[in-house]
Amino acid sequence: MLRPKTPEEVQEAVLAHPRLRVRGGGSKPALSGPEEGEALLDLSELKGVVEYDPEELVLVARAGTRVAEVEALLKAHGQHLPFHPPLSAPGATLGGTVAAGLSGPLAQRFGGVRDFLLGVRFVDGQGRLLKGGGKVVKNAAGFPFHRLMVGALGAFGVLVELAFKVFPAPPATRTLRVAFPSLEEALSALERLLLAPLDLMALDLLPPNALEVRIGGFPEALGPRLEKLKRLLGRDGEVLEEDEAHWEGVRNLAFLEGPLLLKVPSRLDLIPLLEGLPLGRRRYLLGGNVLYAEGDGEALKALRARGLAHLVLKGAEDPLFPRPQNPFFQKVKAALDPLGRFPLR
């Protein structure tokens, strides 16, 4: 196993091996387990925060840096990563989060990982150390290679350094949990919330019939905002005042234990269909825009039979469905990884 400590060592490793698979913290084993003939490039030693000035609202760190470490640093300055990287406790790294393209429940408020990544340095398939984007929140110079890396499973290169926009964390939070008589009623309440002028930190659907809504902000304003929410939902529900631990559990996907751990892009109108599939425990995040579920071979078969895109984080050989095949992907891939060293070859 290769365990580079510097970008230069990553370059050497890439040039020395015809086929590679990158692992960060190993929290998404379906994505970081080497296939036959692949050398494992373990980035857990390529770590550390490179730049962080709280006033700048930007953080730059090496790809193998653990999300948990970064979040502890940010928290000490009243800030956070608003896209809420999943699987922090099991060891997710910044690079792995970007490569897998994952965002947690709090992404409801300001957007997901693609919205907070400002720039990257990466080693492409020719061993070149390249930069995409920058370290400022606004940037329109050059091809945005950083955005190409989001969700690419390492297909275009090995991430070595990432720059993120960070935000002040809300000083106080509350969570409202409301159950409805049926899925239909829960969905119609969800729709109402999506169209209301509300700033929701998280908006989750817990099948079969409950919603969890988190709000955050100045403590003085939370009471009236909560009342407004209840009026809109026509129900009182249950209020969690100490809700931090609860959402930690959600973003760590601790409620999922099945043999397979799945991410399934979703939509409000797809939910009734998804609810008919043989999936295990599950939760829809981001106002119904994404489903995290446990499942087994049957679940996988059902999703594939219906042509529903998904990513397996744990428990399958072939994690991405469908595999990108259009000529746009193929040509970008051929330019950056002409020898097919990286996944999705």
Add this chain to the structure above:
Amino acid sequence: MEILRELKALFGPRLLTKEAELAPYESDALTAYRERPLAVVLPERKEEVVEAVRICRRHGVPFVARGSGTSLSGGSLPVRGGVVIALNRLNRILKLDPKARLAVVEPGVVNLEVSRRAAPFGLYYAPDPSSQPVSTIGGNVAFNSGGAHCLRYGMTANHVLGLEVVTPEGEVVRLGGEGLEGVGPDLHGFFVGTEGLLGIALEITLRLLPRPEAYHTLLAAYPSLEAAGEAVARVLRSGLLPGAIEIMDRLAIEAAEAAVRAGYPKAEALLIVELEGEREEVAEGARRLAEVIAESGAEEVRIARDEAERQAIWKGRKAAFSAVGRLSPDYIVQDGVVPRTRLAEALREIGRLSEAYGLRVANVFHAGDGNLHPLVLYDGKRPGELERAEALAGEILRLCLRLGGSITGEHGVGMEKRAYLAEMFSPLEIAAMEEVKAGLDPLGLANRGKVFPPKEEAHA
């Protein structure tokens, strides 16, 4: 010419080839550059765009897609002997789904039109470049347009969920989808900001946001530009996350006054801070903002009491760019970015450069995003002034890079900043970009000559 015959067969009277017809297309909002195209075509359906691209490819003729021509970097400048594919007639909003909070639009749809159509549902389209009453979504996508709200909401790339694109080789591909979350590489995110070099967007799926329940808009006057810059740092240090933070200097204020009578106070610098969100949250934020501003040395503070007063504050800011034209026969707009914490330093240095070059520089900028828009004023009729202005503008770009920023925040590289790309990216990085371009466009037809530093001027 054979290509003209084929285009004529397809477009009939919507093929323009006469001098008088071509003249309006010779340049975009960067009027210092002019180029005569071979022809302009006016497609009305996406299939015609695809066909036009395929015809160009068969004949090896370069093409440039163009919307309203508001590019400030010369991004939609025609290529000599090439075809301009003008997309203004592809201006339909194909779908507006309030429940899914998305709109599917054609590339010629005007930015502001999306928000106008979404308004009855309480939704809006967030990216708001100053050109938004005229600029098109297709152009916004090509250049990753920004606006005043990028710190909080990001740029165009963050609001594009999916694209249908015709590649330079004439293949039609779908990138991304309709949801906030996908799986697989973010190809649609990558396409945004590639300045038309990798193809033409035929359909664009946009994320819509719920319109904030309340705004709180504050205008503060400062005795110096640096004091206003320092106030920005104070606001951000306080933990507030405003929707927009803007600064204008004395020249820009005077210009805005002359143009739209915004009723601004007379000052060396004005700061606009706008909070937005739920009513109760904004009210609490406003209290805190008042404390921060009270300690910041402001000479005068005004709060918009209603929507009309809010619009009045913004009107001056949005007009400032074009208004500066009243102060000077010619000007160059720059678009550099610096880390927010280096703003005061950057402004000091720009002031020094302005003196050294003997040219006035007006500053209007998105302070929350660190995005400067220095307007270098000059008189093109005076010998040597244009060259001096260009040299000064170049110094400002280098200053932005030295401070850890970017040569362009939202206007793109286009023609104007090609030479500076190499100061921001290494030769290997530019080579990688060129290889991606060559992979998708082996003949180099799509928006030829833009973005990349010119090699030897072989065509001269």
